[in-house]
Every structure is written in structure tokens, then in C-alpha cells.
Amino acid sequence: MSVTLPISGAVQSAVAEMLAELYAKSGCEKFGLDRESFAAILCGVAAKYIPAGARASDVCVFLRTLRVDELGLARACASGDNSAWEIFLTRYREKLYLTALRIAREESAARDLADSLYAELYGTNLRDGARVSKLESYTGRGSLEGWLRTVLAQEFVNRYRRTKRLVSLDEEMEDGGQFAAPEPEMVPTADSRLESSTDAALAALSSKDRLVLAAYYLDARTLADVARMLGVHESTVSRKVDKLAKSLRKKIVANMMQQGVERRAAEEAMEVDVRDLQVNIRRSLGQEIPAAAFSEKEKALNFQQKIAPRTKSLEETEI
Amino acid sequence: MWGDSKTEMQDVPKIVIKRLQGTAPVGTHPDADVLTAFAEKSLAEAERARVVEHLARCSDCREVVALVGLPATEVAAVKVFVTPTRASWFSWPVLRWCAAAGIVAIVLVGIVQYRQRARNKILVSSLTSGNETNATVESVPSPSASAAPAVPEMKEALSSTEKRRQEEIRKKALPSRTDNLVEDRLVVPMNPAMPKAQAMRGAAAGSASRGALGFANSGAGVVPKAAPPSSSSDTFTVNGNLQNATAAETPKLAPSLSGGQPSAAASAAQTVEVESQGEPITVTTNSEVPDQLIENKKQQPLSYQSSPTVGVVAAKDAATAQAASGMLRASPRWSIGADGSLLRSFDAGNTWVYVNVNSEQPDSRSKGARTAENTYESNKSKAQLNPVFRAVAANGSEVWAGGPAAALYHSSDSGAHWARVLPSSSGATLIGDITNIEFSDARHGRIATSAGEVWITADDGQTWTRQ
Numbered sequence A: 001m002s003v004t005l006p007i008s009g010a011v012q013s014a015v016a017e018m019l020a021e022l023y024a025k026s027g028c029e030k031f032g033l034d035r036e037s038f039a040a041i042l043c044g045v046a047a048k049y050i051p052a053g054a055r056a057s058d059v060c061v062f063l064r065t066l067r068v069d070e071l072g073l074a075r076a077c078a079s080g081d082n083s084a085w086e087i088f089l090t091r092y093r094e095k096l097y098l099t100a101l102r103i104a105r106e107e108s109a110a111r112d113l114a115d116s117l118y119a120e121l122y123g124t125n126l127r128d129g130a131r132v133s134k135l136e137s138y139t140g141r142g143s144l145e146g147w148l149r150t151v152l153a154q155e156f157v158n159r160y161r162r163t164k165r166l167v168s169l170d171e172e173m174e175d176g177g178q179f180a181a182p183e184p185e186m187v188p189t190a191d192s193r194l195e196s197s198t199d200a201a202l203a204a205l206s207s208k209d210r211l212v213l214a215a216y217y218l219d220a221r222t223l224a225d226v227a228r229m230l231g232v233h234e235s236t237v238s239r240k241v242d243k244l245a246k247s248l249r250k251k252i253v254a255n256m257m258q259q260g261v262e263r264r265a266a267e268e269a270m271e272v273d274v275r276d277l278q279v280n281i282r283r284s285l286g287q288e289i290p291a292a293a294f295s296e297k298e299k300a301l302n303f304q305q306k307i308a309p310r311t312k313s314l315e316e317t318e319i
Numbered sequence B: 001m002w003g004d005s006k007t008e009m010q011d012v013p014k015i016v017i018k019r020l021q022g023t024a025p026v027g028t029h030p031d032a033d034v035l036t037a038f039a040e041k042s043l044a045e046a047e048r049a050r051v052v053e054h055l056a057r058c059s060d061c062r063e064v065v066a067l068v069g070l071p072a073t074e075v076a077a078v079k080v081f082v083t084p085t086r087a088s089w090f091s092w093p094v095l096r097w098c099a100a101a102g103i104v105a106i107v108l109v110g111i112v113q114y115r116q117r118a119r120n121k122i123l124v125s126s127l128t129s130g131n132e133t134n135a136t137v138e139s140v141p142s143p144s145a146s147a148a149p150a151v152p153e154m155k156e157a158l159s160s161t162e163k164r165r166q167e168e169i170r171k172k173a174l175p176s177r178t179d180n181l182v183e184d185r186l187v188v189p190m191n192p193a194m195p196k197a198q199a200m201r202g203a204a205a206g207s208a209s210r211g212a213l214g215f216a217n218s219g220a221g222v223v224p225k226a227a228p229p230s231s232s233s234d235t236f237t238v239n240g241n242l243q244n245a246t247a248a249e250t251p252k253l254a255p256s257l258s259g260g261q262p263s264a265a266a267s268a269a270q271t272v273e274v275e276s277q278g279e280p281i282t283v284t285t286n287s288e289v290p291d292q293l294i295e296n297k298k299q300q301p302l303s304y305q306s307s308p309t310v311g312v313v314a315a316k317d318a319a320t321a322q323a324a325s326g327m328l329r330a331s332p333r334w335s336i337g338a339d340g341s342l343l344r345s346f347d348a349g350n351t352w353v354y355v356n357v358n359s360e361q362p363d364s365r366s367k368g369a370r371t372a373e374n375t376y377e378s379n380k381s382k383a384q385l386n387p388v389f390r391a392v393a394a395n396g397s398e399v400w401a402g403g404p405a406a407a408l409y410h411s412s413d414s415g416a417h418w419a420r421v422l423p424s425s426s427g428a429t430l431i432g433d434i435t436n437i438e439f440s441d442a443r444h445g446r447i448a449t450s451a452g453e454v455w456i457t458a459d460d461g462q463t464w465t466r467q
Helices: A009-026 A035-049 A056-065 A068-078 A082-104 A107-122 A144-165 A169-175 A192-204 A207-218 A223-230 A234-258 A263-271 A274-286 A293-310 B002-007 B014-022 B032-039 B045-057 B059-068 B072-082 B092-129 B132-138 B154-173 B195-212 B216-221 B241-260 B292-304 B307-325 B364-372 B381-385
Strands: A125-127 A130-132 B269-274 B281-286 B333-336 B342-345 B353-355 B391-395 B398-403 B407-411 B434-439 B445-449 B454-457
Touching: A009 A035, A009 A056, A009 A068, A035 A056, A035 A068, A068 A082, A068 A144, A082 A107, A082 A144, A107 A144, A144 B032, A144 B059, A192 A234, A192 A263, A192 B014, A207 A223, A207 A234, A207 B014, A207 B045, A207 B059, A223 A234, A223 B059, A234 A263, A234 B014, B032 B045, B032 B059, B045 B059, B333 B391, B333 B398, B398 B434, B398 B445
Parallel strands: B281 B391, B391 B434
Antiparallel strands: A125 A130, B269 B281, B333 B342, B342 B353, B391 B398, B398 B407, B434 B445, B445 B454
């Protein structure tokens, strides 16, 4: 596939310049990979990631970051070199199964996952009559081991997403109807101004902040997990989440006030859970229950009173 | 609310989560290489920002990155789980049993050392005390000139013991749990020529048995069968508390030494065999003269034996010693069976015959005593006929046997006829379980009870004094 990409002159010159050094570093010679094919691999990789207008020096910097030894090994495997496969298997076979087990958390699923990846790595897919190994797509940007992990994780996520949508018939019957309950998510909210204000507040955040919010609140990851994803310390993430949550409230309220909503009304609207609202309506159709809004209102009031004097000090800052 | 937000993480409004959920991923997912490089922090700034932007919107890729970044410690844990236990030698069951075996070995070593030390101690004390041992026996206070009639009527005894029995059962309820069976046996030949070393060993083992109390519970199941053949047995009940045990222990040395005197000319060897079994004590007299060296040799291993087997070994030793000497005596040997029954042997312990002390008494008392004593419930009809015994002492034809609930029986014709004896002194009577009986000669005897009392007679049980 890399062959199809147009290779710019800058890339070609950079590759030509670095070829001797990188070729020696990669140790591809023993896998029967000659200079020309190695150069083609490098060109393909560079063409894939380097934007069109880049200079040759940039390409050189990029090429230096590549893990050429592992790249060479992977491509040699992909081309079917036996010694390369031997090395690959002794190095990664065990790790692959362990990683699969770690990801799937269950023995048989892990076996399944790892085996299917093996099949792909070896190349069961045929293109133009030749088998195509998944290792062909490895470009040496990260470690080969990390890449294998990522591929496994992607495969796992794909399967998980797929199977999650399959609900057994029994479960459906238990849910109270042979039709799956409609997804409750996209019911329009009472106040469209709240939505737009929230979206605006979120859009104002940096992508990193949104990533933290999504990982922590949406995916329910632990602080440690989020910290590991971003490569920062856990306490940093903790502070950040705290700060983000506070500043988001302020911003949403401020945005709503800009749209002509009173502060108190904005606070209330923000605190009311949309999904709770739906449930309450549904219930109150069946039976009379006292509105639970009071406690929410009071909470919001308290919150406002307490937070009001401190709003000045809580300026949003980047970590 | 403010306080809450401090303790747990600040909550965001639900609408925020909803809107976060609503954001659809834009563009194509970054490929595996880029995600790997992101996870490994090897991306350039601009590219990293692009990935972060995508991750903020794409939960799938977030999950992939989170899975890739799983900590290595989990791998280690999984590794243990995956690779089956190749080294079975270090598997848990083996380690567990090794640990158990180690503990047992340590306990055994401790006991052996304790015995040796105790023996040394007694050696010193007996060397220094010498002949004074006689004096200690005599010096036992006998203040009660107005001693109650020595042999009360049987009916009286029964009615009074009935009441006492109730008390004792109550008292026993607690200690009976700790009614540990420690089998320990020792032989004290009473040759006046060389009494000290032997007596020492006896006393040493006696004190050692105290130390061993409470650990040989496991021996209880094994011992009962082996115990009857052993010529005699003795028990320090924990019930009888430690004071009692010490009280019982020291006199053992004294009376036996003094008892040796009358037969000194004949150089008789008196064997005191103690088998602490939560039960009885026995003193057997051998009129023979076993070779001291042989006796020594035979008894030597005893002090090193672990408890359950000692009784059997000792019995065998004694039997072979007598067989070797080829001298059988007219006076029988006495022992207490594992079930508390009284046993008699006329052939130096080769065969044992059960002796019924009160065939004339239907004896509800013994039943009560038996239920109170929960150790050997298994045995049989004779338990109904006979009370349970814990100690027996014989001196020629004079036999004394005692057990729980102040059951004290006396026979002056080697067990042909028995009479119940209730020691009393100045209005007080013996209560509690009899844990130890020692008669240094036909007239002088001493009874230890679980109540911590020691009753002494100097006239073959006619009168008693309480110590």
C-alpha cells in the first residue's frame, strides 16, 4: 500500500542520505533484505507520515526516530523470511499471549484473540494472489511489542463493540418485551440553551482537557488509568479533573446567562439530570409521587451560596 | 455539598457527560503505529495533539490506549496464573505441610530440652537434699488431733458425695475442656544404693510432663488402646492446676525415697510409673532386684520419647525386664486403663484384668462422674459398674485407687475386696477429683486432688489430714 503513495523528492533525498546508516542499524542484511527494498520501505513510511511540504531535514529527524531494527524484522517476516520468523516468534510469541490475556482477562478469549492475530500476522489475507501479512503495516514508529499490543487491543475493542450490541433473546424477554428498549439518549432536552451552552463550554476546553473528562467521567477510568494514558502523574490528573468540573459549571452558567437565562434558573437547569427527569415523568404518569425537585433546588442553592464568593479565585489554568 | 466535593471527586453536571457522549469521532482513527507511538510518548508535538484531539472524541481509541497502557504488574500477576506450577515442590500444599512438620519438630525439640534441663535441676536438688527427704514427709503438718473418723459409713459417703458431685461437675465444666491427655511415663526404681539418679529421672519426667501438658491432645485418640497394658499410668489434669502439679511432683521424690528404706536391706526396686494422661497415677512395687545398669539403659530412652508412645515402650521395657529376671511376684501390678478402669496384672504386665471395685453398688455416682468426664466416653458396660479412676497406688497388698468426684477406694487384699473411703478432717471432706495417689509404704500415703488439696495419712487411711 505504501507503494501507492507518491514519494516526494525531499523524502527520497533524505532516505538516500540516511540509507547506509539506517541499513546498518537495522541489521536487515541477515534477513535477506537488500538495500533497495529497505530504502523502499523507508520511503513508504516517510511518505505515509510526513506532510507533503516537509523539508529533507525534517524527514531525516523523522527517520531517526524510527525503530529500524524492528521495522526490518517485521518487514522481513512479512516477506516470509524464515529466520526472521524464528526471531519474531521467540521474542514475541509468549508476550503476545500474555498481552492478550491481560486485555481479555479470560483464558479462552485471550487464546482466541492471540490466535486470530497470529493468523493476520502470518498473512491469511490474499491480495493479488500473494498473502499479505499484517506486519506489512508496521512502520516502526513505536516499538514492535507496543504495536502488537495496540493491534490486539484494537481487535479486542472491535469484537467487544460487536458483541455488546448483540443482546440475547432471553435478556430481551426479561427486559419486558420482545423489542429492545429504544435508546433513551437522544431525547431532546427541555432547554436547548443548556445544550448549546454546554457544547460551547466543552469546545472551549483544550483537547487534552476533554480527553481527561471523557476518560474519567464517560469511560469511568480511574485517575491512575487516565494518568497513564497521558503520561502524567495521578495527582496532576486529580487536580485537573477537579478544576475542570468546577470551571465547567461556571462556564455553562455564564453561557446560559449570556443567552438571557437567569443565574438561578441556569443553575437549576444544569443540576437537573435529564435522564432522571424522564424517569420521573414516566413514573408520575403511573402514580402520584411528590416532586423530588426540592432537594435538588436546595442543593443548587447551597452550592451557589458557597461557590459564589470563591468564583473569582477559581480561574481556569492549564496544567 | 462543598464538603462532599472535597472528599470525593468533583461531579460534573450530567448534561456535560451527555454532551461528551454525543460528540462523534471525526476523521479516520489513527493507525496502530501512531497509537503505539502515542502510548510510548514518542510522537512529535503536533502529531500528539492530533491524536489527543481524536482520543477526546473517540471512545474506542481511548479504550485501546488504556488497554495498551496497562501496568506491567498485572502482567506479572497474569504470568503466575498462566504458567502452570512447574515447580511442584514449592506449591502451596507442600509448603503448608512442611511448615506444619517444622512446627511439630520445634515443639518436640523444645520438650526434649525442657526435660533435660528439668532433670539436671532435680539432680542438683536431690544431691543437696539427700536424706532430708524423709524429714519432708514427716514434717508435713498433721495438726488435726481431732481428726474425723477415718472410715465413714458407706451410706454417708454416698449422700455427701452426691452433693459434691454436682459441684464438681460444675467446676469441671470449665477445666474439662483443657483436660489434656499427656502421656508420659517414668520409672523410679528405689534401690537405696542408687536411688538418687533414678528418683531424679522420675521427678524430672514428672515435671517435664507438666511442660508437655496441653500439646498431646492428638495423642488422646491413639493412646487409649496402648495404655491398659502399660503397668501404670498417671495424669496431671490441667484441672488440677499447676500448683497441684508441682505439689504432686515434689513429694514423688520424697516418699519413694523413704519408701525405699524398709526394703533397703532387700535392695528392692520400687517402680513408680507415671503416665500423665489426664488421668490416673500408679505406684507399682517390684520386689525384684533388676540390674541397675540394665534398668538405666532401658529407661534412658524414655525421657526422650515423644509422648504418645512412651507408655507402651515403658510397659514393654518393664515387662522384658521382669521376664529377664525370671522372677514373678505374688503382689500384682496395677494400672489404670485408658477408659479409666482399674486394671490388675499378676504376670508383670503381660496380661491385664479388669477389676471391679464395687460390684455391690449399683452406683449412680459413677455415671455422673462419667458424664462429667468427657474424655473416654466410648467404653462400655463396665463403666456403669465401676467408677472412673485416675490414680492407683499399691504397696504390697494395700491398694488405693482414686478418681473423679472424690472416688477413693481401698483394698487391703490386693483388690479382692474394696471399700470406699472418704477422707475427712475436722469437718472438711475431700472434694474434687483425685489426681494423684502416693503411698510410700503401707501406712503413709498422700492424695492430691484437683481442688489443689493434698490429703495425708500416716495410718493406712484411718485418719487424714488436709494440707
